[in-house]
Amino acid sequence: MTKVVKVENLSKVYQLGGTRHNSLRDALVGFLRQPSLRSEKNKLFALQDVNFEVSEGETLGIIGNNGAGKSTLLKILSRITKPTSGTAELRGRVGSLLEVGTGFHNELSGRENIFLNGAILGMSRAEIERSFDEIVAFAEVEKFLDTPVKHYSSGMYMRLAFSVAAHLEPEILIVDEVLAVGDVAFQRKCLNKMRDVSQSGRTILFVSHDMSAITRICNRAIALSDGKIVGAGTATDVVREYLSSSWGMTAERVFETDKNPPASEFVRLEKVRVIDENGETCGSHDIHRKIGIEATYEVLQSGAILLPNYQVYNQSRLHLFTIQDVASEWKRREKDQGRYISTAWIPGNLMAEGSFFVNVAIVTYLPKMNVHFNALEVVSFDVADSLTGDTARGDFSSKMEGVMRPMVDWETSIREN
Amino acid sequence: MQENTKIKTGGAWFDLNLREVWAYRELLYFLTWRDVKVRYKQTAIGVLWAILQPVLTTAIFTIIFSRFARFESLQVPYPLFALSGLLVWLFVNNSVTLASNSLVANTNLVTKIYFPRLIMPSAATFSGLIDLVLGLIILVGLMIYYGVNLTSRIFAAPLFVALAIVLTVSFGTLFAALNVRFRDVKFVLPFFLQVWMFLSPVFYPSESLPEKWRIVFALNPLTGILQGFRAALFGGDFDWSAIGAALILTLVLTLGAFFVFKRMEDDFADLI
Missing domain, CATH: 2.70.50.60 (abc- transporter (atp binding component) like domain)
Known part of the structure; x- marks a missing residue:
């Protein structure tokens, strides 16, 4: 099968301590250089030597804890930010959906926002006009088309925003965790739409924390931890492995x-x-x-x-x-x-x-x-459990089963007949 | 939307990729339209502000300069002279201000969506054009009222407006890029614009400057642009040396601004 996404040795380094420069001169010299040539101290590898490929029509899930590098990866593939080293090749029209409703303007009406948001997501005016009725119907906002969206309920707003995005028809779709808000019915609607898209033969890169969504929608998955790929394979396998590991915990x-x-x-x-x-x-x-x-x-x-x-x-x-x-x-x-x-x-x-x-x-x-x-x-x-003998495990010293270990009150009496 | 994308570090040393900007022209159109639309939403008199601002300022200048200082070399009544200069100046002033703020004010777009970043300050600049066009209509009305004879030179006027647009885009782009990293721009810019206005022949004719200083003032591209614009409107003589200087300076500034923008562009999403 043709590889439509090819990522090779992709790394992204962030300079910790932000962008402060000691002097204006440093700053002036600094910004004329490549980012990679700047100070070597305080580097944070958001992504380190990431390699993977995606075939045409495949749906790839990307999982990992917060801060594992998922968003950075999507941002690089969407061309929002550049990698520090490595390359990525994408064959076909790319549409990315890192947030629902990007560029919506509160003062503009629903109708106006459909055109604006569509253009921002990369649809041509002709495409928007063609799908306009469908977008409106899917969002169920017919009556409020000419009302500024600031008067919309949050549910209407989300429905309209998602509806525009759902009618984007790229060959490669990049989707970040956009389904985490809204009511349950809306989330289900979004998920079903995603599945329709994947079944129509388009390639999808999908980031989610929702493991059941990953296993339902994706054929393959990669797991990221601290900027590196720590697991790759079928979605079910990677999810299972991810769930039993403790990649990147934090208190x-x-x-x-x-x-x-x-x-x-x-x-x-x-x-x-x-x-x-x-x-x-x-x-x-x-x-x-x-x-x-x-x-x-x-x-x-x-x-x-x-x-x-x-x-x-x-x-x-x-x-x-x-x-x-x-x-x-x-x-x-x-x-x-x-x-x-x-x-x-x-x-x-x-x-x-x-x-x-x-x-x-x-x-x-x-x-x-x-x-x-x-x-x-x-x-x-x-x-x-510290094996001191005064916990629910008592003097039992091997692996104790059970998902909870409550210490409960016991009463035992000798029955005297 | 490109068909194939190759993502790597850096990119060409100086590649503006204007073809890509062209491919995104609809986005440019929609963002410009949004800026215009939003600017006058929830104002009581709406787009009338575009006219009131230059007209009121002209009235104030007229009162001051007809009382306290008189310029002898004017071919047309002072209000016409002042309004013609102010329209161009206010366009430059307002659009550079809007453009310099455009990336920072649209952080959510810059960090969530890819588009050629040059579109953002450009849209802000173009959104100021509507005000200029409305103002020019008032100016033409006023010229008819004062009985100014129109000559064929008036056809050159749009060229000077175009030059002013290019100049504005270049300053707007430069400040927009610098503003992402140095929020100092917010404080420096109003001061810079104020000084620039006083150094430009907005409400005084460049002919009233001492001869020996004219060459220095010609280093300000607005000197040539305003001189040429007025000569075209009111049928005066073109000051070719000032106009030539304006042309060259605008070109150099534009290249410089685009160069800086291009150098900084890759880091926008990380820095903003």
Whole structure:
């Protein structure tokens, strides 16, 4: 089969410490040079010697933890940024969808935004005109075509944005995690559309944290960790391997405002930490001790009931439990603008030993259910059972089965007859 | 949209890839149209602002200069003289300001979508053209009102406008690129533009300058552009040395600006 994407020894180095220069002279000299010739210190390899090929009609999934280099790879393939070394060849018209609704302007009407967004995504005016009715029908916004999109509900806005993108017809489609927001019905609609596209014989590169989406849509997958390919093969195999490994764990994650943090118009996630009982960031916990999961978020708009919702998974990505703020104080109370810190304490002697991953969402249930964002696998932590004899394992010293290891109260009495 | 793409480091040393800019002309059109549309949304009098700004400034200049200073060498009434200069100046001033901000203001586009980056400052510049065209209509009306005789030279006027556009694109591109890395541009630019206006024959004729300074003032391409533009409109003589200087300077500035832009362009998405 023809190879339509060929990536060879691709690397991308970022200079840590940003772009500061000691003097204006350094800066003037610096920018006339190639990026690769600048200071050798403080380099961060976002991608290191990445090689892979994709055949025509194939759907390649790209998985990896946050910061593994997935977005950098997509940005290079979309030509948004240049690699530091290596090459990539793409044969055919490329369309990339790193974000739904890029370039939408709030002041413009739905109709105007369809044309603007279409042009931004690389459609010709003729193409947009041809698919115009379909786009409008798919988005279900016929009545509001001439209303500025700032008056749209967030659902309508997302539907319209996705609808324009879905009618892009490139030979190679590059899609980033664009399905992580919106209601469930909308997510399903997006996923089905993606599958239609892949079945129509086009080549897709698809980044997602949603492992079931990867296995359903993709034939092959690659896994990235710290900028390197650590797994490649059929989607099912790579996903299985990924789930049982702990590539790139972290107990603290900071979301910078300018780096597209998980957010809605109401709330923006700033930081998530796993902490010990003293409030220190801690990635490894003794099974006795309680474990805190702390999210710092900024409420941008007053007036919504915003509940933090944490989902905890184990190493085999079994969803162990979901915890959310049901403390009476905030359960039905609207949050005003400002910065909030919500900590959930998982009691000691509950988790089994092993590695755990946490998704952090902010949700509203009343008056209407809305998932503001659900940031997948933002933090992870380990729990160790210390064999001291005073835990649920007692004096048992080999591998103990079970996904949880609660310490429960026992009562045993001698029955006297 | 190219059929085949080869991605590698750097790229040609000086390759503007204007063919690609041409391929993206529809995007240029839509972005220009968006900028115009958004600029006058939610304003009470909308596009009238495009006319009010030069007309009011002309009125102020007319009052000041008819009271306190008089220019003897004018062929036409002062309001005509001032308005003709101001229209060109305001276009340069507003478009360079918009263009310098264009990449930074569209961070979400620059970091999420590929397009020839040159399109962004160009669209901002072209969006200022609509104001200029509206202003020129008022100017022509005013010329008729004052009974100015039109000569065949008027056909040269668009050439000077075109030269002003090229000059504006070059400054806009340069500042847009520099602004991505050095936000100092935001502070430097208003000051630079103010000084530039006073050094350009916007509200005074270049003929009123002392002879020995004229050569220095000719180093400002706007001197030649404004002189030529007015000569074309009002039927004066072309100052060929100033116009020639403007032509050469604009060309050199444009090449220089594009060169800097090209050098910095690859890092925009990482730096912005």
